[in-house]
Amino acid sequence: MSSYHPHEQTLAQLPQPSSVEIQHSEKLVEMVARAIEQQGGMISFREYMNHLLFAPGLGYYSAGLFKFGSAGDFVTSPEISPMFGRTLANQCEQLFDQGCQRRILEFGAGSGKLCEQILGKLENLDSYLILELSADLRQRQQRYLQKALPFEIFDRINWLDSLPDKFDGIVLANEVLDAMPVNRVKKNTRWFELGVGYIEGRFSWGYLPGTGDAITYIENLEARFGPYDDGYTTEVNLNYLPWLKALAETSHQIVALIIDYGYECAEYYHPQRQQGTLLCHYHHRVHSDPLVLPGLQDITASVDFDAVADAAEKAGFDVIGLVSQGRFLLDNGLLDEVGFNDRSGNTLAQLDVAQQIKTLTLPDEMGEKFKVIALKKNLDIELPAFLAKS
Ligand SMILES: C[S@@+](CC[C@H](N)C(=O)[O-])C[C@H]1O[C@@H](n2cnc3c(N)ncnc32)[C@H](O)[C@@H]1O
Numbered sequence: 001m002s003s004y005h006p007h008e009q010t011l012a013q014l015p016q017p018s019s020v021e022i023q024h025s026e027k028l029v030e031m032v033a034r035a036i037e038q039q040g041g042m043i044s045f046r047e048y049m050n051h052l053l054f055a056p057g058l059g060y061y062s063a064g065l066f067k068f069g070s071a072g073d074f075v076t077s078p079e080i081s082p083m084f085g086r087t088l089a090n091q092c093e094q095l096f097d098q099g100c101q102r103r104i105l106e107f108g109a110g111s112g113k114l115c116e117q118i119l120g121k122l123e124n125l126d127s128y129l130i131l132e133l134s135a136d137l138r139q140r141q142q143r144y145l146q147k148a149l150p151f152e153i154f155d156r157i158n159w160l161d162s163l164p165d166k167f168d169g170i171v172l173a174n175e176v177l178d179a180m181p182v183n184r185v186k187k188n189t190r191w192f193e194l195g196v197g198y199i200e201g202r203f204s205w206g207y208l209p210g211t212g213d214a215i216t217y218i219e220n221l222e223a224r225f226g227p228y229d230d231g232y233t234t235e236v237n238l239n240y241l242p243w244l245k246a247l248a249e250t251s252h253q254i255v256a257l258i259i260d261y262g263y264e265c266a267e268y269y270h271p272q273r274q275q276g277t278l279l280c281h282y283h284h285r286v287h288s289d290p291l292v293l294p295g296l297q298d299i300t301a302s303v304d305f306d307a308v309a310d311a312a313e314k315a316g317f318d319v320i321g322l323v324s325q326g327r328f329l330l331d332n333g334l335l336d337e338v339g340f341n342d343r344s345g346n347t348l349a350q351l352d353v354a355q356q357i358k359t360l361t362l363p364d365e366m367g368e369k370f371k372v373i374a375l376k377k378n379l380d381i382e383l384p385a386f387l388a389k390s
Pocket of ligand 1: 068076078079107108109114132134
């Protein structure tokens with residue numbers, strides 16, 4: 001029998017983790033293996049992903065490893081350029097001018113850079129709230145922003161670990177939905193939900209017994225877009241509705257700007273997308289095996305923007321529209337921010353700024369795959385960036 005193992009093939013192509021990383025990962029593996037044993041040998045992939053990203057003190061986002069920027073595992077738009085946050089601030093200003101309360105609630109603030117960029121541009125903001133699930137990231141954001149911002153501006157930021165009782169204003173979520181744990185389903189004559197077991201010291205895939213909401217969801221999609229071949233594997237994100245419902249319930253007047261990479265439904269669940277959209281990021285290498293490097297790599301799934309729009313309407317929002325990140329930024333004055341970013345006049349700095357603009361807006365970089373969906377509740381506002389262009 002061959003000794004080939006798919007995990008080994010993935011690992012051979014990735015940088016070796018350090019001994020500190022390995023020790024850290026082993027603690028998480030022990031905890032997840034115990035959870036698997038307690039549940040009879042398998043947990044859903046959604047539960048596995050939740051542990052791997054958010055287990056207190058151990059998960060990828062909850063523990064102290066460096067994640068963002070060139071020294072981490074991946075780079076997000078606010079890490080690429082301060083012009084990203086300043087342009088988003090322009091969009092917020094337009095909303096404030098139309099009667100939206102001058103408050104911002106940012107979900108999942110990462111390194112804190114987006115908050116720094118927005119507060120650097122918006123004066124007279126009543127408050128800036130950050131809802132961050134990871135206690136470690138919260139501490140890092142506090143340390144970073146305390147240094148980066150003058151005291152009177154830093155003083156306007158408050159950190160939350162759950163939704164406030166009441167919030168009216170603007171909600172921002174950049175690359176948050178792609179980190180929400182997804183259910184994974186696979187067709188093998190019929191649809192199965194994938195689970196994760198722990199056998200001989202390794203995580204392994206298995207089929208969960210029974211059916212649930214994720215199976216109902218994919219069966220309905222198959223009736224629209226299929227039939228899918230045996231082996232077709234994809235993800236279903238069941239978090240959008242409860243997340244948006246909770247948000248709608250805390251607010252009377254609100255606008256949400258949700259930015260992420262993803263597709264509309266027909267493209268997401270295209271019969272040719274045989275292995276879904278699940279991706280893992282480790283030291284700037286991208287692969288699709290979430291069972292390796294537990295706790296050391298980011299695990300993400302693209303966003304289904306039609307599902308977000310449906311969930312938003314069910315939750316009581318109106319959908320303002322969906323646009324590409326490139327168009328959103330250009331329509332909101334990205335190019336006017338060049339002067340802020342490059343005050344030196346030196347050629348290398350100018351090239352750097354030009355590269356940042358390209359990365360954020362070009363279709364084959366982040367310009368098309370990243371999109372912005374805008375939602376509103378009880379506000380009579382218009383956002384020109386979301387109006388159809390003839
Ligand atoms: C990929 S990072 C993006 C960070 C940052 N927004 C940026 O653009 O650089 C995902 C962030 O979302 C947070 N997160 C994931 N799910 C969340 C949720 N349901 N509520 C709040 N934060 C969440 C993570 O802890 C992390 O800070």
